[in-house]
Amino acid sequence: MIILGIESSCDETGLALYDTSKGLLAHALHSQVALHAEYGGVVPELASRDHIRRTLPLLEHALQQAGITAGDIDAIAWTQGPGLAGALLVGAAIGCSLALALGKPVIPIHHLEAHLLSPLLSKNPPSFPFVALLVSGGHTQLMRVDGVGEYAILGETLDDAAGEAFDKSAKLLDLGYPGGPEISKLAESGNPATHKLPRPMLHSKDLNFSFSGLKTAVLTVVKNQGDNISAQSKADIARGFVDAMVDVLVAKSMAALKETGLRRLVVSGGVGANKQLRAALDAAAAKRRCRVFYPELEFCTDNGAMIAFAGAMRWQKYPDAAKRDYAFNVLPRWSLEEVCFR
Ligand code: KG4
Ligand code: ZN
Numbered sequence: 367m368i369i370l371g372i373e374s375s376c377d378e379t380g381l382a383l384y385d386t387s388k389g390l391l392a393h394a395l396h397s398q399v400a401l402h403a404e405y406g407g408v409v410p411e412l413a414s415r416d417h418i419r420r421t422l423p424l425l426e427h428a429l430q431q432a433g434i435t436a437g438d439i440d441a442i443a444w445t446q447g448p449g450l451a452g453a454l455l456v457g458a459a460i461g462c463s464l465a466l467a468l469g470k471p472v473i474p475i476h477h478l479e480a481h482l483l484s485p486l487l488s489k490n491p492p493s494f495p496f497v498a499l500l501v502s503g504g505h506t507q508l509m510r511v512d513g514v515g516e517y518a519i520l521g522e523t524l525d526d527a528a529g530e531a532f533d534k535s536a537k538l539l540d541l542g543y544p545g546g547p548e549i550s551k552l553a554e555s556g557n558p559a560t561h562k563l564p565r566p567m568l569h570s571k572d573l574n575f576s577f578s579g580l581k582t583a584v585l586t587v588v589k590n591q592g593d594n595i596s597a598q599s600k601a602d603i604a605r606g607f608v609d610a611m612v613d614v615l616v617a618k619s620m621a622a623l624k625e626t627g628l629r630r631l632v633v634s635g636g637v638g639a640n641k642q643l644r645a646a647l648d649a650a651a652a653k654r655r656c657r658v659f660y661p662e663l664e665f666c667t668d669n670g671a672m673i674a675f676a677g678a679m680r681w682q683k684y685p686d687a688a689k690r691d692y693a694f695n696v697l698p699r700w701s702l703e704e705v706c707f708r
Contacts, residue, residue, distance in 0.1 A: 367386045368439050369383070369677045371443045371444075371671065372461045373477075375453055377413050377668075379420040379421055380393065381424040382671040383432045390675070392427075392432035393669060394428045396420045401413075414450070414456055421457070441465075446474035446697050448699055461694075472692065473677040477673075479680075480676040492657075494513045495511060496631065497509070497520070497630070498511050501529065501636070501638055502528075502637065503529035507522040508521045514679045514682075515705065520573045520622050521572060521573025524574055525577060527577070534581045535604075546639075550608060550642060553605040553608040553609075556606070557605060560605070561587055561605070563584070565617075587603050608640075619633075620654065630656065630658075636667045
């Protein structure tokens with residue numbers, strides 16, 4: 367079975383073809399980072415219009431790369447939510463009309479479920495059950511994952527998501543967008559002893575997070591530096607921020623492993639690409655004789671491959687997931703628990 371995946375929930379247009387017997391056949395991606403950079407964040411209307419321009423050319427590209435035609439596609443998986451309503455509608459409209467024209471079923475996908483399952487696309491996939499740390503621009507959650515569609519939320523952020531805190535703190539430091547990779551790079555030359563920033567909820571005895579206070583701490587330190595903040599000061603603040611963020615994410619992830627008694631931790635979402643986080647998680651897990659799994663770097667941030675793959679997994683396990691109902695709606699706010707089957 368060949369599944370086409372369409373991702374358009376935010377600022378990346380991703381198209382991919384996944385074959386349930388051969389694996390990933392092709393994937394094509396267009397990032398809108400340059401389009402939104404001058405505004406310092408995603409402009410929803412510009413995002414929607416760009417998805418319209420990019421989707422069909424990327425589909426052509428993916429089909430060529432895979433050496434197949436549209437008629438060979440068996441089902442179309444598309445991101446139904448959560449995300450930006452207008453952006454989601456583009457993928458929904460194109461996916462459903464294409465499926466109607468081809469006479470093939472559609473599989474609406476939860477974007478976070480796709481992130482969650484993306485490490486299974488890697489060469490050494492983890493087996494179930496595992497603890498998942500999902501750290502993206504819009505979400506921060508710890509989950510127990512027993513199988514496809516079997517998710518229990520162990521903890522989540524009470525305010526800002528980890529990626530959001532990275533982006534907002536980077537903005538305070540006048541760095542480019544998206545801020546995660548920029549602040550991470552700058553932190554490498556920062557002094558860890560200069561700013562000891564707060565580790566919110568580190569000792570809260572639950573598995574929840576809160577990052578808005580950390581962002582406010584960055585704001586306070588930046589303000590205290592005055593107008594002519596030096597490059598080294600910025601690096602020191604970046605280091606203070608990354609160290610605090612990493613400490614909290616690592617401590618809560620280890621607590622989740624302890625609480626569930628599981629030995630596998632799977633990290634997904636854009637912040638999962640972070641070098642410092644990966645190094646600290648690997649070290650902490652090794653001490654507890656646990657193992658950490660990550661998606662391939664290119665599948666950490668938004669992409670079509672994870673949507674095609676999630677579609678394939680869902681369809682194989684729950685045949686009813688593929689529908690011939692082409693009247694679509696999108697779900698900009700949508701809890702992962704709503705797609706659980708337990
Ligand atoms: O998963 P994703 O592509 O989109 C959402 O579904 O939100 O995650 C995007 C987020 C952004 O906040 C971005 O700054 C962050 O992931 N990010 C990183 C890194 N690469 C991307 N954060 C820290 N370090 C990175 N290397
Ligand atoms: Zn995402």
